[in-house]
Amino acid sequence: MTMIILTVGFNIGVRGRSSYVICRATEKQIYQAEPGRTEWVTVVECICGDGSTIPPLVIFKGQTTVQTAWIPPDMDKDWNWACNSKGWTCNAIGEEWIRGCFEPSTRNKANGATRLLIADGHGSHVTAPFIRFCIDHDIIVLLLPPHSSHLTQPLDVGIFSPLKQKMAQQLDCILRYGVSNLKKFEWANSYRIARPVGMTASNIESAWSGAGLFPYMPQKVIRRLKAGLSDTETAQLMMSTAIIGTPPPPSPQSNRFNLVPATPSQLDSTVLRSANEVLLNNIRAGILDTPTRAYIPKLAALSEQLRATNILVQHHLEELGAIVKKRKVMVQGKRVVLKDQVLVTTEKLYEKVKAAEEATKNRKQSSGRGKTQRASGTAQTSIDNVEEVQEENAVVILDEIEVLVA
Numbered sequence: 001m002t003m004i005i006l007t008v009g010f011n012i013g014v015r016g017r018s019s020y021v022i023c024r025a026t027e028k029q030i031y032q033a034e035p036g037r038t039e040w041v042t043v044v045e046c047i048c049g050d051g052s053t054i055p056p057l058v059i060f061k062g063q064t065t066v067q068t069a070w071i072p073p074d075m076d077k078d079w080n081w082a083c084n085s086k087g088w089t090c091n092a093i094g095e096e097w098i099r100g101c102f103e104p105s106t107r108n109k110a111n112g113a114t115r116l117l118i119a120d121g122h123g124s125h126v127t128a129p130f131i132r133f134c135i136d137h138d139i140i141v142l143l144l145p146p147h148s149s150h151l152t153q154p155l156d157v158g159i160f161s162p163l164k165q166k167m168a169q170q171l172d173c174i175l176r177y178g179v180s181n182l183k184k185f186e187w188a189n190s191y192r193i194a195r196p197v198g199m200t201a202s203n204i205e206s207a208w209s210g211a212g213l214f215p216y217m218p219q220k221v222i223r224r225l226k227a228g229l230s231d232t233e234t235a236q237l238m239m240s241t242a243i244i245g246t247p248p249p250p251s252p253q254s255n256r257f258n259l260v261p262a263t264p265s266q267l268d269s270t271v272l273r274s275a276n277e278v279l280l281n282n283i284r285a286g287i288l289d290t291p292t293r294a295y296i297p298k299l300a301a302l303s304e305q306l307r308a309t310n311i312l313v314q315h316h317l318e319e320l321g322a323i324v325k326k327r328k329v330m331v332q333g334k335r336v337v338l339k340d341q342v343l344v345t346t347e348k349l350y351e352k353v354k355a356a357e358e359a360t361k362n363r364k365q366s367s368g369r370g371k372t373q374r375a376s377g378t379a380q381t382s383i384d385n386v387e388e389v390q391e392e393n394a395v396v397i398l399d400e401i402e403v404l405v406a
Helices: 091-110 128-136 154-175 184-198 200-208 221-227 231-237 269-285 290-330 348-376 379-398
Strands: 002-011 038-046 056-059 064-066 079-084 115-119 139-145 335-337 343-345 400-402
Touching: 002 091, 002 154, 038 091, 038 154, 038 184, 038 200, 056 091, 056 184, 064 079, 079 091, 079 348, 091 115, 091 128, 091 139, 091 400, 128 139, 139 269, 154 184, 154 200, 269 290, 343 348
Parallel strands: 002 115, 056 079, 115 139, 335 400
Antiparallel strands: 002 038, 038 056, 064 335, 079 343
């Protein structure tokens, strides 16, 4: 059985290139601001030659805690989560991945046969504990040549391009509304939706074939190395420019009607009010000269455009409200301390949170019974207040879960 592993990094808040900005045809360039937050997150993916995958490992930036507020409520329960101070993979995470993710997920499929794991030369794939574990479990590690992943790494050849395009579309659904920063759970939910689109069985099989690994056809890579871009193709690429529309001629200044632009983006309320006053006066006087007749269709078009703009703004506010509502729901997430443990699955994370909530509930009930037996009269009020503060502090402490290794 042949598998291949690759770690891919993302900047939270960078949407990618698969998004569109609507602008006027006369504008040469248009810009849309990216959020200021560009926190790094790493995903470890592994695919098989038969078109299947194993659950990914997502590494967020954090210290020693993974919070439920980072994980969408409907996330797949077999995904794996970890964090470190930079959001990158490291030797400890690589060793825990081979031990806790790769080996259990491929054991039954291998059915006792030797497993081939193809990896790049990242330091986390060649540590002594990593290699020792692979030898003990009949896993052969094959390292790709340096600087060749764009040719020989199937995930680079045929997977990550459609995956990142879908990711860009999902992120744009949030960032287009001017959200200043992206939350971890929003990024994770976008990846959850984009992953099945990019990592289909047909894409995976095509990626293995395109890299010349399965079926084994090294000529594919050799031909691509020799081909390269010709001088003519390079010159054409460098000289390609965007098509720039011809700017419209300046509007004549013959009367007030001509001062009103054809698009709402350049509309001046004072000019519009003045032109409308002239129109009303002409209508009362029964004057329908050429400038007046030309202005009426222009005014009707402006009305339709402003109505469309209003609809877009309303949609913008509704979507922004939905984003804020989701963030309010997720902000109360509890923390799980990764004590002596590098990563945790979604299922185990929620089990620990549930156990902590039960412990908090039991403690509150037992503390309440003790209060009833100890106090009476006017002194009871002050004692109850002190104990309520103690109870609140106890809840905060119990909401932090220590994950111990058996």
